[in-house]
Amino acid sequence: MTATTEPTIDRQPLLRADDLTMTFGGITAVKDFSFHIEPGEIVGLIGPNGAGKTTCFNMLTGFYAPSNGRVRFKGQDITNRKPHAIARLGLVRSFQKTNVMKRLTVFENVLTGHYMASRQSLLATFFPGEAVRRAEREARESAAAIVETMGLAQRMNAPAHLLSCGELRLLEVAVALAAKPSLLMLDEPAAGLNSHEAGTFGAVLKTLIGRSIDALLIVEHNMDLVMSVSDRIVVLNFGRKLAEGRPAEIIENRQVAEAYLGKAAA
Amino acid sequence: MTLERNILLAFLAGAALLPFVVSDQYILHLAIMALFYAVLASSLNLVVGYVGEFSLGHTAFLGTGAYTAALLSTQAGMPMWVTIPLAGLVSAVFGFAIGAITLRLQGPYFVIVTLSFAEVLRIVANNWIAVTNGPMGLAGVGQNLFGDVAVTDKAGFFLIVLGIAAVALYLSYRFVYSNAGRAAVAVRENRYVAQSIGVDPFGTAMQAFVLGAFLAGLAGGFYAHYISFVGPEVFRFAFMATMIIMVLLGGKGTLIGPLAGAVIVTVLEEYLREVQELRLTLFGLIVMAIVLFLPNGLMGFIALRREQQAAKPTLNAAKERTV
Numbered sequence: 001m002t003a004t005t006e007p008t009i010d011r012q013p014l015l016r017a018d019d020l021t022m023t024f025g026g027i028t029a030v031k032d033f034s035f036h037i038e039p040g041e042i043v044g045l046i047g048p049n050g051a052g053k054t055t056c057f058n059m060l061t062g063f064y065a066p067s068n069g070r071v072r073f074k075g076q077d078i079t080n081r082k083p084h085a086i087a088r089l090g091l092v093r094s095f096q097k098t099n100v101m102k103r104l105t106v107f108e109n110v111l112t113g114h115y116m117a118s119r120q121s122l123l124a125t126f127f128p129g130e131a132v133r134r135a136e137r138e139a140r141e142s143a144a145a146i147v148e149t150m151g152l153a154q155r156m157n158a159p160a161h162l163l164s165c166g167e168l169r170l171l172e173v174a175v176a177l178a179a180k181p182s183l184l185m186l187d188e189p190a191a192g193l194n195s196h197e198a199g200t201f202g203a204v205l206k207t208l209i210g211r212s213i214d215a216l217l218i219v220e221h222n223m224d225l226v227m228s229v230s231d232r233i234v235v236l237n238f239g240r241k242l243a244e245g246r247p248a249e250i251i252e253n254r255q256v257a258e259a260y261l262g263k264a265a266a
Numbered sequence: 267m268t269l270e271r272n273i274l275l276a277f278l279a280g281a282a283l284l285p286f287v288v289s290d291q292y293i294l295h296l297a298i299m300a301l302f303y304a305v306l307a308s309s310l311n312l313v314v315g316y317v318g319e320f321s322l323g324h325t326a327f328l329g330t331g332a333y334t335a336a337l338l339s340t341q342a343g344m345p346m347w348v349t350i351p352l353a354g355l356v357s358a359v360f361g362f363a364i365g366a367i368t369l370r371l372q373g374p375y376f377v378i379v380t381l382s383f384a385e386v387l388r389i390v391a392n393n394w395i396a397v398t399n400g401p402m403g404l405a406g407v408g409q410n411l412f413g414d415v416a417v418t419d420k421a422g423f424f425l426i427v428l429g430i431a432a433v434a435l436y437l438s439y440r441f442v443y444s445n446a447g448r449a450a451v452a453v454r455e456n457r458y459v460a461q462s463i464g465v466d467p468f469g470t471a472m473q474a475f476v477l478g479a480f481l482a483g484l485a486g487g488f489y490a491h492y493i494s495f496v497g498p499e500v501f502r503f504a505f506m507a508t509m510i511i512m513v514l515l516g517g518k519g520t521l522i523g524p525l526a527g528a529v530i531v532t533v534l535e536e537y538l539r540e541v542q543e544l545r546l547t548l549f550g551l552i553v554m555a556i557v558l559f560l561p562n563g564l565m566g567f568i569a570l571r572r573e574q575q576a577a578k579p580t581l582n583a584a585k586e587r588t589v
Contacts, residue, residue: 061462063458063461082461082466083461083462084460084461084464084465084466084467085466087461087462087463087464088464092462092463092464093462094462095458095459095462099456099458099459099462100456100459101451101452101455101456101459102455102456103455104451104455108448111448112448112449112451112452112463113463114445115445115448115449115452115463115464115465116463116464118445119445120444120445120446122446122473125440125441125444125445125446125447126436126437126440126441127440128440128444132444135445136445139445175459175463176462176463178463179462179463179464
């Protein structure tokens, strides 16, 4: 983010969720969850399995309609908007279960991710002019650059279904980056990476802030990764916010330790 | 991409020479039908290969186009250069209306509902005697191209259908290799990823569906003039079965596939005329064999062989491709 020229606008968080609640039948997956993300921040969202992290993701990105609560992104109310409409505003996510286009090559996957940048009228599709050709060229160059940033250059033309688990996670992030998000949300991106790969991955994530994206929300079970990249951490437990703070504070927090490990026998 | 384009161009150029080399009316008729089916199969391929849903109701657009052209010709005496494009446009409007309902459905639901739309149109054509002349059909569809200039020989019709095929392939090519085409593939491959990169699945599917309807309408319009008669049979499932075999045999989701499928099946159908009763049985077996052994058709098979033969892709090759 650039220097504060208009303080009133800059003070507004990039994303702000108020009292998000999601019930499935009689089960309340998330209850009255509020949080925000400031521009330039990396926020980690952690919690034991089943705490409601992915449900939160789905509510923020329009894949679920929250039972209650509101989501604001860049000052606009995006509650109940369709996923693609939210993505077009610059909020792009990845998925917990690896989701890429398996039969396409790495390059094609990332190129497809440039959809929004090269959107054009139907007329221009059939009778492309210089502008369309330039957009196409730029998308191809940008796709190649993103593939290289993510360290997948060796696999550029390999079909996605031939990639290793770790490479797939990188590809997923690459596709999301291709959509040029301002807020990128990653759901367990390091699952399946070994500790060395996770370290490299964390370093890559940090370089993205301010260069490719404005802010990052990351759900992750790899604590070393979350603690090293996050500026701030939000802890969910049983669908409610348990704690929030800087990584060092969260590590010290007794409640968080109890949520993960259970109470020490007295 | 470039290879596919060059093959298509070579095919069209070669085909353009045909009427000057061949004067046998029977062979020219076969060539006309092959190109007519090539347009139909390409249009169905846009739905099957790029919406990713299996339409059994594509004859709705073929029939709508055929009836539109026949009515405009018999009632208003319009020449082909007006009726055929209008046939495409009317079919595109039908495509939009039918797509607005069916594209909300997926899988078997989509299949059944598209099939019923074609069936409903067939029943309308059969019973709305005031307009469609019912089962008697519309006979005596004019064969004039501009004003009074009539197309009198097969060579003329061949050049017209070749022109339509060129338009169909051009539009399909542009669509498939555009941002919109990539979006359609994204929806087909993974709906969730598509949405998360900003693709509207419904809108994207609609584009491919309407384009498919438009091209099928053009083919229908041509058919009406060429055969000079249109009856409710144009909505029958027989056309549908032929189109499906062509797309599956050639390879769905490619441009050359449906073209190759159309040529092969048209020739094969003539060749198998001897065994009239067994024909559909044989086709059934062929389809089963394709689904089992060549799920991506001939083009998929060729692509696989090329992939296996090609050396491991290097970084340099990847870079070259992106420039």
